[in-house]
Amino acid sequence: MILRIFHSRLTILLSGTLLVLASCSKTANTSLVSTPVTSVQIQFYNYVGNVPLQRNVGAYTNTAGEQYTVSKLLYYVSNFQLTDANGKTITLPQRYFLVDDATDSTKKITLDSVPAGQYTAVKWVIGVDSIRNVSGAQAGALAPENGMFWTWNSGYIMAKMEGNSPQSTTALKDFQFHIGGFKQPYNALKVITVTFPSTLTVSPDNQAKINIKADADKWFHTPNTVSIAQSSVIMAAGANAMAVAENYQQMFSVLSIAN
Amino acid sequence: MNRKAFYIIGIVCLVLLIAHACKKGSGGPDGSVSPQPFTLQLPPGFPAPVYDFSQNPLTKEGIALGRFMFYDYRLSKDSTVSCGFCHQQFAAFGHFDHALSHGVGGRQGNRSVPVIFNMLFQKEFMWDGGVNNLEIQPLTPLTDPNEMGVDLKVLIGKMQSDPQYRKMFRDAYGTEEITSQRMFRAITQFVATMVSGNSKYDSIVNHVGGAAFTAEEQAGYKIYQQKCATCHKEPLFTDLSYRSNGLPYLKQLNDVGRMKITGNTADYLKFKVPTLRNIIKSSPYMHDGRFFDIYQVFDFYDHGVEVTASTDPLVKNGIPLTDAEKRQLYFFLNTLTDYTLIQSTALSEVKIN
Structure with a gap:
């Protein structure tokens, strides 16, 4: 009986509160309410130089003149921001994506909660920010079973490339670049901004799409020439990882956009 | 304006509270x-x-x-x-x-x-x-x-x-x-x-039920305070720092310690200071378990320290201990055994079918 009375009072209280809240948000945030939010798709296309990456099949030559094939290419992208036509930065809800060349579905990512508008550039972190490196067990793209987390010295592998090369110094003639590190002086976190060739219009009427090229060959050059013969295996934070991270920061460019 | 804000926050809190209370009581869809x-x-x-x-x-x-x-x-x-x-x-x-x-x-x-x-x-x-x-x-x-x-x-x-x-x-x-x-x-x-925080030592420092050290335990506690307590700091009996205690390096294991994590040569041969709680129950000792008896540990600190560039200054000259002191220290360390931990039925092994 008491419960029942309580319940009915609760209902009144609840609906009252909701009303108050609704009216508040209406008056206080007129501008926000009137701007619809929608999504933007980013599609990653992995390349080596000017040809699409063919894992295990394609034979490539790097700047150091070494032949190589690629068996694995994975990278984290996170913390997306958009720049609008007025130069204002819009920070999107924190999301983490792991792009794995072996899984096509991971190459198409969807950014949610994007306010409709005109945008000129997109910016993101290549890797996983330091907070998530120290915050315990994570889920989804950040789950440790994805093989992108160092167990003996906690931290995410921000990006990973593996393959084979006759110039490798390992018994199996392979190379493994596991690039990570979130603490100074070996913080391998990189931020990249790509500017659109023309203004990107985001509206609920059309699915805005950004097609991004990721050139894996960039891992080996500019600004640092990375030689497989000199460092066939990189598996810890340090100077070698930093050199590769500075290179792969340059690997992204816009292929096209669609409004 | 402020009052209005307070009012809204108050109501939101109330709603959250009530919602939480409701959630607690109700069952899931499958009962x-x-x-x-x-x-x-x-x-x-x-x-x-x-x-x-x-x-x-x-x-x-x-x-x-x-x-x-x-x-x-x-x-x-x-x-x-x-x-x-x-x-x-x-x-x-x-x-x-x-x-x-x-x-x-x-x-x-x-x-x-x-x-x-x-x-x-x-x-x-x-x-x-x-x-x-x-x-x-x-x-x-x-x-x-x-x-x-x-x-x-x-x-x-x-x-x-x-x-x-x-x-x-x-x-x-x-x-x-x-x-x-x-x-x-x-x-x-x-x-x-x-x-673990319910050993005889804990009963004594918390004045529980008239617990008291014996004369030898008391003497051992004093030695601990003078010679061990900086690194093995109360109440956890470790300061959780990384130190090189002068334990001779073993080529076969080639364990460089914390240097592997930081890449810093200053961390060569450094390991985390282990707790002394339950120490008598948890032999063997050191990061490579080379000592099976606590007296070997006493002897090591007394005359076995091998000084390198990263050896902690506190142990560079060893920690001299007489036979009587070792015995007293042993009795004190026994008071750090927590039987509620090692006998807890809430922590014991469960049967796996």
Whole structure:
């Protein structure tokens, strides 16, 4: 009986509160309410130089003149921001994506909660920010079973490339670049901004799409020439990882956009 | 304006409170009830936990799941080794009589099994501090080929096909979904309950029931305070720092210690200062388990220290101990044994079918 009375009072209280809240948000945030939010798709296309990456099949030559094939290419992208036509930065809800060349579905990512508008550039972190490196067990793209987390010295592998090369110094003639590190002086976190060739219009009427090229060959050059013969295996934070991270920061460019 | 804001915040809080209360009482769609909150009793005078429980509140069902996994040997690659295989309760969750850790297929690691009570007060784990959060600590022994040697994806699949695990995950989290995050958080819950702060020493410092040191224990406590307490600091009996205590380097193991984690030569041969709590129950000693008797440890500090560039200044000249002092120290260290920990029925091995 008491419960029942309580319940009915609760209902009144609840609906009252909701009303108050609704009216508040209406008056206080007129501008926000009137701007619809929608999504933007980013599609990653992995390349080596000017040809699409063919894992295990394609034979490539790097700047150091070494032949190589690629068996694995994975990278984290996170913390997306958009720049609008007025130069204002819009920070999107924190999301983490792991792009794995072996899984096509991971190459198409969807950014949610994007306010409709005109945008000129997109910016993101290549890797996983330091907070998530120290915050315990994570889920989804950040789950440790994805093989992108160092167990003996906690931290995410921000990006990973593996393959084979006759110039490798390992018994199996392979190379493994596991690039990570979130603490100074070996913080391998990189931020990249790509500017659109023309203004990107985001509206609920059309699915805005950004097609991004990721050139894996960039891992080996500019600004640092990375030689497989000199460092066939990189598996810890340090100077070698930093050199590769500075290179792969340059690997992204816009292929096209669609409004 | 301010008053209005206060009013709104107040109502929102009230709604949240009521909603929370409603959630607690109601059952799930399949008739299951929500996990019951568990309050962990912390010993008086202990620091606040370092582990952040906000994302992983303790529940009876969560702890029970963690305990089951802790003792489930099927979690290892060849179903031979559980967490509890190496972390034995009677040895204060260290590995009795084993210098180096054991693993699947008869493999051996290159460090001794550390005790794992009072973990919730630590911010870094392992002898070298390489693991930065209690939740991801189980990841290393689970996947290390010298320990449990599993592929995490394979393990999750295996657990998902087990009706008992599905039920236990539902009890602990509301749904049957088995993820690595849920696994690690449940193990963390169980390990967090391994709190040791109820030894004779604790009864004495907290003035419980007229407990008192014997004359020899008292003398040993004084020696401890003079010669050990800086590194093995009360109340945890470790300051959780990394130090090189002058233990001679062993070429066969080639263990550089914390330098492997930081890449800094100043950290060469440094290891985390281990706790002295339950020390008499948790032999062997040192990061490589080279000493099986506490008197060997006393002798080492007395005349076995090998000085290198990174050796801690506090032990550079050794720690001189007479035979009488060693005996007194031994008696004092015995007062650090916590029988409520090593005999707790809440922490003991559970039967795995």
